[in-house]
Every structure is written in C-alpha cells, then in structure tokens.
Amino acid sequence: MxxxxxxxxxxxxxxxxxxxxxxxxxxxxxxxxxxxxxxxxxxxxxxxxxxxxxxxxxxxxxxxxxxxxxxxxxxxxxxxxxxxxxxxxxxxxxxxxxxxxxxxxxxxxxxxxxxxxxxxxxxxxxxxxxxxxxxxxxxxxxxxxxxxxxxxxxxxxxxxxxxxxxxxxxxxxxxxxxxxxxxxxxxxxxxxxxxxxxxxxxxxxxxxxxxxxxxxxxxxxxxxxxxxxxxxxxxxxxxxxxxxxxxxxxxxxxxxxxxxxxxxxxxxxxxxxxxxxxxxxxxxxxxxxxxxxxxxxxxxxxxxxxxxxxxxxxxxxxxxxxxxxxxxxxxxxxxxxxxxxxxxxxxxxxxxxxxxxxxxxxxxxxxxxxxxxxxxxxxxxxxxxxxxxxxxxxxxxxxxxxxxxxxxxxxxxxxxxxxxxxxxxxxxxxxxxxxxxxxxxxxxxxxxxxxxRHIVTAVLREGTLPMELFIKEMAKRPPVRVPGVAVFMTSDLSGAPPVLLHHLKHNKVLHERVILMSVATREIPQVPEEDRVDCQDLGFGFFAVQASYGFMESPNVPDILQALVPRGLVVKAQEATFYLGRETLIPTKAAPAKRAALAARGLWMPMWRKRIFMVMANNARSATAFFGLPPNRVVELGAQVQI
Known part of the structure; x- marks a missing residue:
C-alpha cells in the first residue's frame, strides 16, 4: 500500500x-x-x-x-x-x-x-x-x-x-x-x-x-x-x-x-x-x-x-x-x-x-x-x-x-x-x-x-544499440581511451544513447570511465535516500547509474554523483565531462497508410500539435540548468529527429 x-x-x-x-x-x-x-x-x-x-x-x-x-x-x-x-x-x-x-x-x-x-x-x-x-x-x-x-x-x-x-x-x-x-x-x-x-x-x-x-x-x-x-x-x-x-x-x-x-x-x-x-x-x-x-x-x-x-x-x-x-x-x-x-x-x-x-x-x-x-x-x-x-x-x-x-x-x-x-x-x-x-x-x-516526448523517445530508441552488443563491440575493437570521466545523460539504460554513438563516431575516443546516467520519476512524492541511486558495473569501464526522484522533488546530478562515493565510484562534478543530446525537431507529413500505422503505435500527432510541441521544446529550460550541471563541463551534440 x-x-x-x-x-x-x-x-x-x-x-x-x-x-x-x-x-x-x-x-x-x-x-x-x-x-x-x-x-x-x-x-x-x-x-x-x-x-x-x-x-x-x-x-x-x-x-x-x-x-x-x-x-x-x-x-x-x-x-x-x-x-x-x-x-x-x-x-x-x-x-x-x-x-x-x-x-x-x-x-x-x-x-x-x-x-x-x-x-x-x-x-x-x-x-x-x-x-x-x-x-x-x-x-x-x-x-x-x-x-x-x-x-x-x-x-x-x-x-x-x-x-x-x-x-x-x-x-x-x-x-x-x-x-x-x-x-x-x-x-x-x-x-x-x-x-x-x-x-x-x-x-x-x-x-x-x-x-x-x-x-x-x-x-x-x-x-x-x-x-x-x-x-x-x-x-x-x-x-x-x-x-x-x-x-x-x-x-x-x-x-x-x-x-x-x-x-x-x-x-x-x-x-x-x-x-x-x-x-x-x-x-x-x-x-x-x-x-x-x-x-x-x-x-x-x-x-x-x-x-x-x-x-x-x-x-x-x-x-x-x-x-x-x-x-x-x-x-x-x-x-x-x-x-x-x-x-x-x-x-x-x-x-x-x-x-x-x-x-x-x-x-x-x-x-x-x-x-x-x-x-x-x-x-x-x-x-x-x-x-x-x-x-x-x-x-x-x-x-x-x-x-x-x-x-x-x-x-x-x-x-x-x-x-x-x-x-x-x-x-x-x-x-x-x-x-x-x-x-x-x-x-x-x-x-x-x-x-x-513519447514519440521522440520512441524515435531515438530505434536508433540505439543494445548495451550488451555495444560493450562486446568495444571489447573487440577498443577505441582510444583518454583520462577522465564522461557522464552521458540518457532516458533508457538498456541501449547505448545516441549522444554516445555520435561522440564515438566523430571524436573516435572514449574516457577511461563512462557513466550512463538516467534520472527517472517514480509515482511517489519523495524517494528515500537509500533508494535514490542504483549503480551497475557493465565492465570495460562502463557504469549504468539509475537515479530516482519523487514527483515532489527536483533532480540534481552533482548530488547523484556524491551518492556514488559510498559505492566505490568517486566522481567530482567539476572534473567530469557531461554529454547531452540536443534534438532538432523536424515535423513531417506521412502517407495515410504510414500515418495509420504510426497512430496504431501511439506515435502520431496532427501537424498543429507537432508545431505546439516544437514551440514548447524550444522554450524549455536547458537540461544543464535543470539537472544542476556545471555549465563549463557540458558538451552538447545535436541530432535531427523527425516527428
């Protein structure tokens, strides 16, 4: 209860x-x-x-x-x-x-x-x-x-x-x-x-x-x-x-x-x-x-x-x-x-x-x-x-x-x-x-x-690679690793986030330690501190961190990193590099058959709602400020998303 x-x-x-x-x-x-x-x-x-x-x-x-x-x-x-x-x-x-x-x-x-x-x-x-x-x-x-x-x-x-x-x-x-x-x-x-x-x-x-x-x-x-x-x-x-x-x-x-x-x-x-x-x-x-x-x-x-x-x-x-x-x-x-x-x-x-x-x-x-x-x-x-x-x-x-x-x-x-x-x-x-x-x-x-947001998340998920396959690929063909910690913000820990794939594709390097962090809201007002953070070692220098907040709380990534210290993962917010994805939304039309198929999956909105969503997304507060990230430690990589 x-x-x-x-x-x-x-x-x-x-x-x-x-x-x-x-x-x-x-x-x-x-x-x-x-x-x-x-x-x-x-x-x-x-x-x-x-x-x-x-x-x-x-x-x-x-x-x-x-x-x-x-x-x-x-x-x-x-x-x-x-x-x-x-x-x-x-x-x-x-x-x-x-x-x-x-x-x-x-x-x-x-x-x-x-x-x-x-x-x-x-x-x-x-x-x-x-x-x-x-x-x-x-x-x-x-x-x-x-x-x-x-x-x-x-x-x-x-x-x-x-x-x-x-x-x-x-x-x-x-x-x-x-x-x-x-x-x-x-x-x-x-x-x-x-x-x-x-x-x-x-x-x-x-x-x-x-x-x-x-x-x-x-x-x-x-x-x-x-x-x-x-x-x-x-x-x-x-x-x-x-x-x-x-x-x-x-x-x-x-x-x-x-x-x-x-x-x-x-x-x-x-x-x-x-x-x-x-x-x-x-x-x-x-x-x-x-x-x-x-x-x-x-x-x-x-x-x-x-x-x-x-x-x-x-x-x-x-x-x-x-x-x-x-x-x-x-x-x-x-x-x-x-x-x-x-x-x-x-x-x-x-x-x-x-x-x-x-x-x-x-x-x-x-x-x-x-x-x-x-x-x-x-x-x-x-x-x-x-x-x-x-x-x-x-x-x-x-x-x-x-x-x-x-x-x-x-x-x-x-x-x-x-x-x-x-x-x-x-x-x-x-x-x-x-x-x-x-x-x-x-x-x-x-x-x-x-x-x-449901549509954007579904579109981005289609372009992700399951983490197990990604880790195996990294083990087979390891990229150049550089000192430091990289934190990739993602909404889905089951797959490699698009911002990670884009970073690897363009920069050809990875940090020694890579943290995939997801911040989720639970259906309760406050989450007890002992249940706030869950950390999993994925191997090959990768860690999956799931942070949970109640709907009466505001998320704070530096606090999440501090909560990782007792778990043996010491990360200082002012020394880590945070990678965020910035989506450029492109409203698209579709043929009746495709529109019906998307609607059946809950992935379609009329054009007028798409334009409203774009205005709201463009005026939303930046993820950097919302999650309390140090602005001088943030790297944003853009991606076009068709909705």
Whole structure:
C-alpha cells in the first residue's frame, strides 16, 4: 500500500501539533476562510430571483451548513485525507497512483486524461482566487464610502502586482505571520457572527435540514440553481486535500474543527440573522455586519486575509507545475528554491508571470467579485467531481479499500459534486467560460508535451544499440581511451544513447570511465535516500547509474554523483565531462497508410500539435540548468529527429 510510509511516521502531538495547526491556518484555510466575503451575497442577487425572505434565508443557510458538513467535514476531512500517496494528497498525487507505465489505452487512458484536465482546472482556481478574494475584501470600501467605489479596481491591481513581484524573494519571512493573521481573521469573523446572531437567534433553526428540503420543494429549478452560489462556501476544499503532505492529517483536522469551521458557521449564521432583521443588507451582508467605526480596519484585515489566501494558491500553482514536470506533463521550467530550510518553498518565474497577467486581466475585465463568482464555481465544482472519480479508482485498485465501501461512498460524493457542477453550467456565458477555456488550453499543452516526448523517445530508441552488443563491440575493437570521466545523460539504460554513438563516431575516443546516467520519476512524492541511486558495473569501464526522484522533488546530478562515493565510484562534478543530446525537431507529413500505422503505435500527432510541441521544446529550460550541471563541463551534440 502506498501510504505505509506516511502511516509509519509518528502523529504530531503537543507543541508540534499546535505549531503545525497554526501554520496550516495560513496555508490550507486561506481560500475557504475568505469565502464569507462574497459567498452569501451571491445567493441573493436580483438575477437569481430569490428574495431575502425568512423562508429563503433559512433555506439557504441550511444548505450552507449541510454543504460544509458533508463536503468539507465528511468528504475531504474524514475520507479523502485517508486516501494519500505516501502522505501527499491532491489530483496529481492521485494521478500518479493510477498512472500506468508505458502507453495509455482504454478506460485507464480516459481516467488519466480526466485527471489531467482536473489538474488544468486547478490553474483556473489559482488565477481566480487572488482576483476574487482581493476584490471581495476591497468592496468593503463601497459600503464605508460609496464615493470611493471607482478606486477599488486600481487598488486591487496594485496589491496583486506587489504580491506577484514579491514572489521572487520567497515567502519564508512573511510566511511566519500568515498563521497569526488568519487566527485574528477567524476570531474577528466569528465575533461578528455572534453579534449578528444576537440580533435574531431564530436563525439557528437553519441547522435543521428540513429548511433546505423545503427550499428545493418550494423554489424548484430556481432553488436548484442557487447551488451555483452556495458552492462558493466550499472553495478551498481541494487545497485542503492537496496540502496534506505539508502538514499531515491531524493538524489540518484540528485547525478545521477547533477554529475554522466554528468561525465560518458563526459568520454565515450571523449574516443570515442580519438579513432576517434587515433584508436590505443583502447587497453585502458581510460588511453590513461590521460596526461603522470598524469598517476600514475590517477592510484592511480582509485584504490581509485575501493576500494570505492568494499566496497559498500561487504557491500551490508552483508546486503543481513542478509535479507536472516530474511526471512528464510539462517541459522543464526554472525552479528557484527560495528557502535553505524548506524544500517545498519554490518560485517558478514562468508560472508567476502567467498567473499575474491572467489575474490582472480578470480584475480589469470582470471588475467585481460578483462578476467573477460565475467563473469561480465552474473551476471549483469541476475539480471536486474529478477528484472523486480519481479517488474511487485509486482507493479500489491501489489503496486496497473494499469495493462495497468505496463504490456507494464515491457514488454519493459524485452525486453531490455533479449537482453543484450542473447548477454552475448556466453561468458559462456570465464568466464560467473562462476556467473552461483556460483549463482546455493547459490540458492541450500538457497532453501534447506528454505525447511528443513519447514519440521522440520512441524515435531515438530505434536508433540505439543494445548495451550488451555495444560493450562486446568495444571489447573487440577498443577505441582510444583518454583520462577522465564522461557522464552521458540518457532516458533508457538498456541501449547505448545516441549522444554516445555520435561522440564515438566523430571524436573516435572514449574516457577511461563512462557513466550512463538516467534520472527517472517514480509515482511517489519523495524517494528515500537509500533508494535514490542504483549503480551497475557493465565492465570495460562502463557504469549504468539509475537515479530516482519523487514527483515532489527536483533532480540534481552533482548530488547523484556524491551518492556514488559510498559505492566505490568517486566522481567530482567539476572534473567530469557531461554529454547531452540536443534534438532538432523536424515535423513531417506521412502517407495515410504510414500515418495509420504510426497512430496504431501511439506515435502520431496532427501537424498543429507537432508545431505546439516544437514551440514548447524550444522554450524549455536547458537540461544543464535543470539537472544542476556545471555549465563549463557540458558538451552538447545535436541530432535531427523527425516527428
């Protein structure tokens, strides 16, 4: 079972548990914690046709309560946190569990492609969350001083620009205050909720699920479509699951049940009580809960909480991209480690720039959290449903859960997820198109890269010579050997890499020691150091080195060479020569018969996908930088590859 390693770690207790729970508040719960800024407000918009009558208020509050109880507390906290990949959660961790080696086929291929689209949707979440959270926080200015309404968008743009530009410096410094900021935030919204409930304690009747049922029966289709707004209280559920590897189950559960859930429920019910007392507050019930003298301090605190929520999603996008690179769904990118102590704190300039431009476009284009709410719902509900499907497969086939438990549970989860998703489909014209378009674009890029690399690897493999035959040939007709060590990077240790054959053909010499090195990604988050490197002496001065990394790790060749020392192979990175192959891709057309034959072997792409793949390959980060090779010790040999 893949979660043995995680299960063997001692559960945190005492001060360690408290510290992890505090840190989780600043990373895991920022997104869901800022939902009260806009979630309930969206349910009573005029275009929904659901006025703020006592029956509707009680019905919607009942939906909010039971949605949080079922989806977050039961599905994510109680069940999904147990379905981990050696301690890691999230869509790509599940995808790594179910991903087979080799070419995909049949239902498994459809499942992997679905998971890939779910990962692409997460980028939409990462783009929308900073925009909607910051706008929702600043809209308190409109309540305090309506004359300043026109400054909300420029201020939001300025905050987001500063936030994204600060990423290159890392979050280690400001990250220490994220937890305390969120403690103050949750205590503040909880206190506001208590003051609201005091206005009309009868709002607590909404705890009875009958009010939710009556709401559906009474309002019919209009009541069903309101789920598209209610789902906004669930934003951040996927982040909660994905961040499990950073903090563990117990700290997340403790923070949720001890502080986050009570504060959220108090605030939502306080907003509901406010509406029972004064339905005109439906325009922005969160800020109407705040006493007038405290409006601007609350705007400042809300903005700080929105920045924390945004930072969590930005960091999540960086982590997601690194996982995608390691799993072969994304070209090499620049991964900058911003902390000497925390391996998970990384910065990816390419992703940061893309997120910043997309966020600014959303803020300028949509202008308010209300306009963005439709886009948000599609991204959230789509990801929830896909996670359920992947969980059901992984739990049944890889984690050893009993089918009689998994199937009915997954069916129930999926029924709820699809209900929320269906209610959001009507919002596609009003903004829901954005996450679908963005996810579709990212999905095409990831699938094209995976397919293209598969084709290139297959073409190169056809030109290789089995290592046994190569070694025998070297023994029969030994070339001139020169002092030193040569390291040839390859993806397949079973054959002599093309770059080695080209080097021997053109230079007619070999180093005294030749290392064939392959760096592979396994389906687990981290590989134990004792399993990192495997070295095999092939004879005649040749060595095969297989290095393994998890999908949460970044490869480093000098570290691999250092790990060879205990195995009797002493190689200094600054004294070795590293040989890399640089492929020049040539897109080719083919006759229908040949095209059909290649397609049957999974080795064909349409011309438009070939051109996309070429652009991605040409803009990928160099292998020298990605593997941490000394630039002045690298030799690149080119080869033309027809695809």
């Amino acid at each position: 893949t979660h043995d390693a995680a299960a063997s770690r001692p559960a945190p207790r005492g001060r360690v548990l408290a510290g992890l729970s505090l840190a989780a508040l600043g990373v895991v719960f920022g997104d869901i914690g800022t939902s009260p800024l806009y979630a309930l407000k969206e349910s009573f918009l005029l275009e929904h046709g659901v006025p703020a009558t006592p029956e509707n208020i009680l019905g919607i509050l009942s939906l909010v309560f039971w949605s949080l109880a079922f989806v977050i507390s039961f599905k994510y906290i109680a069940v999904l946190l147990k379905a981990d990949n050696r301690g890691e959660g999230g869509i790509l961790a599940l995808l790594a569990l179910i991903r087979p080696q080799g070419e995909l086929a049949g239902a498994r291929r459809a499942l992997v492609l679905l998971g890939l689209f779910g990962a692409a949707l997460l980028y939409g979440d990462g783009v929308i969350t900073p925009a909607i959270s910051v706008l929702g926080a600043l809209e308190g200015i409109d309540v305090a001083t309506p004359a300043l309404r026109e400054y909300i968008v420029p201020i939001a743009v300025a905050i987001l620009v500063v936030l994204f530009l600060a990423q290159r410096r890392g979050t280690a410094g400001i990250g220490r205050i994220f937890g305390p900021v969120m403690i103050v935030w949750f205590m503040a919204i909880g206190a506001l909720g208590i003051s609201g409930i005091a206005r009309d304690p009868s709002i607590l009747r909404a705890l009875w699920p009958g009010y939710a049922v009556d709401f559906f029966v009474r309002d019919g289709m209009q009541g069903f479509l309101i789920l598209g707004s209610v789902v906004l209280v669930l934003t951040g559920g996927e982040a909660l699951y994905a961040d499990m590897g950073h903090f563990g189950r117990r700290p997340i559960r403790l923070a949720w049940f001890a502080l986050v859930l009570p504060a959220l429920l108090l605030n939502y019910f306080g907003q509901g009580a406010l509406l029972l007392d004064d339905p005109s507050g439906a325009a922005n019930p969160f800020y109407h809960l705040v006493p007038k003298p405290l409006l601007y301090p609350m705007v400042a605190l809300s903005t700080a909480a929105a920045v924390v929520a945004s930072q969590a999603l930005i960091s999540g996008a960086f982590s997601l991209t690194r996982q995608a690179v390691q799993l072969g769904y994304c070209p090499r990118v620049t991964v900058v480690h911003t902390s000497q102590h925390e391996a998970g704190q990384i910065y990816i300039p390419e992703v940061n720039t893309g997120l910043m431009l997309a966020c600014l476009a959303l803020v300028i284009g949509f202008k308010s959290s209300t306009n963005l709410a439709g886009a948000y719902g599609i991204a959230v509900t789509g990801t929830m449903a896909i996670t359920t499907v992947l969980f059901a497969n992984a739990a049944r086939t890889r984690l050893g859960w009993r089918p009689r438990l998994v199937i009915p549970m997954a069916a129930l989860f999926l029924a709820v997820d699809l209900a929320f998703f269906s209610a959001n489909l009507v919002k596609i014209p009003a903004g829901g198109w954005f996450p679908i378009l963005l996810a579709g674009l990212i999905f095409v890029l990831m699938a094209t890269w995976k397919k293209g």
